[in-house]
Amino acid sequence: MSLYNLDLSYEDFRKVLLPDDVLTAVPGLYFSPRQGRVLIVEPETASWLVLSQTEFSFLVNCGLLQPGSSTRSWIKLGQLQAGLDSGRQDELGRRLYRLFIRNMITINGYGYHQPSQLWAVQKYPHYFNLHLTEGCNLACRYCRVGDGFIPADMMSVDTCKKIIRRVIEEIPGTKIIIGFHGGEPLLNLEGVVEGSKYAREVARSAGKEVTLSLQTNGVLLRQHSNLLQELKVEVGVSIDGPAAIHNRHRVFGSGRGSFEEVMAGIQAARQAGLNPGYLAVVHNPDEYLLVARFMVETLGATSFRLNFSCYEGRAKTKLDFDPTRAAAFARRWLELIDFVLEHHSRTGLWLSLDDLNLFVAHLLTKDRPHMCYRSPCGAGNAILGFGADGKIYLCEELVGKPEFCLGDINTARPLVELLDNSEVYARVAEQRKVDQVPACADCPWRRFHGAGCLNKSFEYFGDLEHRDPMCHFYRVIFEELMWKLNDHPELVNLISYYKKYIKVQNDWLA
Amino acid sequence: MKRNNRATTLPLRPDPFFFRLQWRSGAEWTGRALGEIITGASTIQLEATEPLDNNFLSFLQNLDNQPENFKLRLVLSSSQYSAQKIKELIGPLSRLKKLLAFILIINSRADEQESQILYDLLSVAASAGLKPGILVELEPETTEPELKQLAVEARQSGALEIALRPSRPTNNYMEIAGTVEQCLAGLKTAGLPVSLEECLPGIKISPELSEINCRQASGSCFIDRKGRVKACRQSEIILGDLKQQKLAEIWPGYLYAREVCPAAASLLSDPRESAINYPAAHSSPVNLDSALRPVPLFTLKKKEWGAVLIKDLDGLVLSSRGEKLARLIDGKNTLGSIKKKFGLRSAGFIYALFLKGLVRLEK
Numbered sequence: 055m056s057l058y059n060l061d062l063s064y065e066d067f068r069k070v071l072l073p074d075d076v077l078t079a080v081p082g083l084y085f086s087p088r089q090g091r092v093l094i095v096e097p098e099t100a101s102w103l104v105l106s107q108t109e110f111s112f113l114v115n116c117g118l119l120q121p122g123s124s125t126r127s128w129i130k131l132g133q134l135q136a137g138l139d140s141g142r143q144d145e146l147g148r149r150l151y152r153l154f155i156r157n158m159i160t161i162n163g164y165g166y167h168q169p170s171q172l173w174a175v176q177k178y179p180h181y182f183n184l185h186l187t188e189g190c191n192l193a194c195r196y197c198r199v200g201d202g203f204i205p206a207d208m209m210s211v212d213t214c215k216k217i218i219r220r221v222i223e224e225i226p227g228t229k230i231i232i233g234f235h236g237g238e239p240l241l242n243l244e245g246v247v248e249g250s251k252y253a254r255e256v257a258r259s260a261g262k263e264v265t266l267s268l269q270t271n272g273v274l275l276r277q278h279s280n281l282l283q284e285l286k287v288e289v290g291v292s293i294d295g296p297a298a299i300h301n302r303h304r305v306f307g308s309g310r311g312s313f314e315e316v317m318a319g320i321q322a323a324r325q326a327g328l329n330p331g332y333l334a335v336v337h338n339p340d341e342y343l344l345v346a347r348f349m350v351e352t353l354g355a356t357s358f359r360l361n362f363s364c365y366e367g368r369a370k371t372k373l374d375f376d377p378t379r380a381a382a383f384a385r386r387w388l389e390l391i392d393f394v395l396e397h398h399s400r401t402g403l404w405l406s407l408d409d410l411n412l413f414v415a416h417l418l419t420k421d422r423p424h425m426c427y428r429s430p431c432g433a434g435n436a437i438l439g440f441g442a443d444g445k446i447y448l449c450e451e452l453v454g455k456p457e458f459c460l461g462d463i464n465t466a467r468p469l470v471e472l473l474d475n476s477e478v479y480a481r482v483a484e485q486r487k488v489d490q491v492p493a494c495a496d497c498p499w500r501r502f503h504g505a506g507c508l509n510k511s512f513e514y515f516g517d518l519e520h521r522d523p524m525c526h527f528y529r530v531i532f533e534e535l536m537w538k539l540n541d542h543p544e545l546v547n548l549i550s551y552y553k554k555y556i557k558v559q560n561d562w563l564a
Numbered sequence: 565m566k567r568n569n570r571a572t573t574l575p576l577r578p579d580p581f582f583f584r585l586q587w588r589s590g591a592e593w594t595g596r597a598l599g600e601i602i603t604g605a606s607t608i609q610l611e612a613t614e615p616l617d618n619n620f621l622s623f624l625q626n627l628d629n630q631p632e633n634f635k636l637r638l639v640l641s642s643s644q645y646s647a648q649k650i651k652e653l654i655g656p657l658s659r660l661k662k663l664l665a666f667i668l669i670i671n672s673r674a675d676e677q678e679s680q681i682l683y684d685l686l687s688v689a690a691s692a693g694l695k696p697g698i699l700v701e702l703e704p705e706t707t708e709p710e711l712k713q714l715a716v717e718a719r720q721s722g723a724l725e726i727a728l729r730p731s732r733p734t735n736n737y738m739e740i741a742g743t744v745e746q747c748l749a750g751l752k753t754a755g756l757p758v759s760l761e762e763c764l765p766g767i768k769i770s771p772e773l774s775e776i777n778c779r780q781a782s783g784s785c786f787i788d789r790k791g792r793v794k795a796c797r798q799s800e801i802i803l804g805d806l807k808q809q810k811l812a813e814i815w816p817g818y819l820y821a822r823e824v825c826p827a828a829a830s831l832l833s834d835p836r837e838s839a840i841n842y843p844a845a846h847s848s849p850v851n852l853d854s855a856l857r858p859v860p861l862f863t864l865k866k867k868e869w870g871a872v873l874i875k876d877l878d879g880l881v882l883s884s885r886g887e888k889l890a891r892l893i894d895g896k897n898t899l900g901s902i903k904k905k906f907g908l909r910s911a912g913f914i915y916a917l918f919l920k921g922l923v924r925l926e927k
Binding site: 087121126162164170493496 | 692752753754851859926
């Protein structure tokens, strides 16, 4: 039996402990007291624990925990056990077990987790996002495509097929996702139809499983829903909430809101048997709850995504971005948890809110199922973006930015070789490691969130060396989620569909 | 105390890597000297003695754009700002990639209104993604509840670090030694550690209770706005003047810790010994498994005479042999393989680094 088996039980832990074992606290722990309890976070392994003030004081007074000190103290187990009866020894053992499996103490120099082995990222992408056009039938005020952008032509069917064939045949892996984006991808219907059919055909002959997805503004869904259903394409619709909110930013070129057309499109999609996913972009945090209610009560959605607006493209000139806005977003976003709880108590159903579900997963596991929160992020290792002209980019959000272009699908050498030898990818992968970004390197939440979105950081700060511009949002919500999860263990159900992708370690409630 | 010849052996302490600089427009270290400071610095802490203005912002932006790899800490007096003023400044400040701490000075006996302004400023700074903290200037009349309340509320407003220093260097805290120690102990067991930015005259606080950020002038120095170099803000001994000397000319005179920092009398004569005298492998409290791999948590700064191993406020002087050993600590070599090259004592040395929080061990 090894102490370092990741399924270590308390009973096994007790069996192998000896009085001569030396316990040391791990440096760099983050402490946050609140109402007679203390939250402890071990940043390097993204582990956390809430202790009562009595338990915490005991560990500080015996010298094992040293808040404020950069050095490690050490103490022998026998010294801690001296004078304790067997009941108290058992209680002490359980405390030490909780600290050990959360990597907050080491035993004879060993930690339970080996941080260097925890945070590996995948080597080659599985998600390929094709911008079938940068053109759009809307002129949303926060669109990442700025006013100065000159839309390229539609992606030709040849280019589309070439991308699909090459990623399926050349990139290792048996499960791949092809995403049709833009601009508005339904403006290039031929690309969607031919690309979808071709992807299935090539995947079949390559023995791979392909998932097709499409993100649309919904305006053209009324015409094309039946076709998308036939093609078995998964559809995501962007809708920002009730008409008053949606029409503020999601407008046609004339300035008229698109709410009615989008709702008609959603209705058509449902009639066609599609089960669209919903995505809203929130710019005013006071509207989080209104948008969530709209999703549930008007659209009948049980799963949806709420993104906040970002400083990029057209939003830079059309919208205001207060540098302190993250606090208000965090405060309002946290109210969504009560909304979900209230919905569950009323209906017995757990809603699935992205990324609430994901953040809960991050508190329960070392897996990071979503590429954006890894270190480095998934740009180039989990996703590739393709411009309408066939240019290859590290991420869908980076399409059109020459700094992040890897080449052209028509001339690029084999894609694996391209990625293995790309200086652009190597530079980004190194610079966006969380330890390399100065503001993130010492952050207690660095392994829960990573260094954030490369594109959002690049757009806001103009380089790769900065944190995510909304990092305060993440700092607040991770800490608050820890307290909430500790007090209401049933919130584990918020993890929703991420259950499929991760292994929740059974230690978090120990 | 041994006074070794620098030409043939190691200095008694590393050249400073943590620079505390006093800023006001026209500060006399901003010219050639700044280039020297940047080259040697791991951290630069700038304390503004006048309200932050566009001049200072431009200076900060220029510093932030330097290619050298150092961290910036900014110290401002909270009484000089309103939340509105800070909101105007916060945009440009939040864009500085090297700015890793935003510290606001507050007097320990600040009234309710002043304290409220501090809490507002902390909230604004935290919201903008800065890492705020407070530096409490301690008045000898301060009571324990006053200090505790300030610490607790500052933390709730977003302060990530809390430090103390004397409100005036001439203060004597002997009479309130018990109160201060009790307060520090109480806050520590509550999970709110408080450090000392400088020592408090008249009190010798146990390092287990609170660490002194100036590290008793080891690896750290203070440069006032006139360009005068001192061991710390409180020291009356001027080690050199940047208007007339280069930093490299000043450091040899910086070696005599007892003269420049009265609180350093208890320092060991040679920091190399403090490292090497940690338990050697045979006498360490634990038999480390040879298969463990030491992973570095430090940065190594090459010097003519060897290297300095740095983590945050702490540094350790290494000879060239020590530097070679430190370079093997890369997360790939095992303790066993390092021992083979450097002998048994290397395991004791690495264990010492482990206890100092400079390496972690992995399987």
